[in-house]
Amino acid sequence: MMRSRTFILGATALAVALTGLSAPSFAAKSKPTPEQRAERMIKRLDTSGDSKVSLQELQARVSTNFKSFDTNGNGEISRDEIEAKRQAFREARKAWRDARAKTGAERNQALAKLREARPAMLPGMRPRAFARIDADGNGALNAAEVAAATERMFKRRDRNGDGMIDVADFTRKV
Known part of the structure; x- marks a missing residue:
């Protein structure tokens, strides 16, 4: 016993x-913590290497992203252009899932297409946000409307008002 x-x-x-x-x-x-997600986001947007994101850095990225959505080059992004970008991502994600079991060049090619098709961050991607950002109500977003929305988003995220977004801005309770 x-x-x-x-x-x-x-x-x-x-x-x-x-x-x-x-x-x-x-x-x-x-799942990554909010701090880990914030660190990854800051790392992607921080071009100066100071572990902070300024409004200018964010505006530069959004401007680049705007151009990637504006597939017809008319200086505006329509709902159809946003949906086309989303659909391309869905197809690339499906191809990646199908290729995951494979090895070599086919898998690497599917991963590269997935990364290329991934929709970039852009204010107005969701239907309600699109309508809110479309200030002139013409059914398309222009660069000025997107820049204004980006600035409002930046100011909301910059909780301590120092003109920079850092990890503390994501964890600080106001």
């Missing part, structure tokens, strides 16, 4: 220890 209790206690202790060792690997696969 004493021997079986010792065995059970030992097995339980071993199980707890193994669970503790495997926990970090499970944690690595978990």
Whole structure:
């Protein structure tokens, strides 16, 4: 009886220890925290290397993104152009899923197409936001409307009002 209790206690202790060792690997696969998402976003947008994003850096990225959405080059983005970009991403994502089991060039090509098709950040991508940003009500977004929306978004995110967005702006409760 004493021997079986010792065995059970030992097995339980071993199980707890193994669970503790495997926990970090499970944690690595978990959803990123808001801070981690903020750090990744800042890293993508920060062109000066100071771990902060200025309005000018954000406006430059949004301007580049605007051009990628404006497929007909008329200086405006229609709902159809946004939907076409989304559809291209859906198709690239499906091709990536189909190619994941494969190896080599085909898989790398599918991943490259997925990255290329990924819709960039742009104010007005959602239908309600589109209508709100379309100040002149013509059914299309021009560069000035998108720039104004970007500035409003920046000011909302810059919670401490220092003119820069950093990780603290994503975690600070106001």
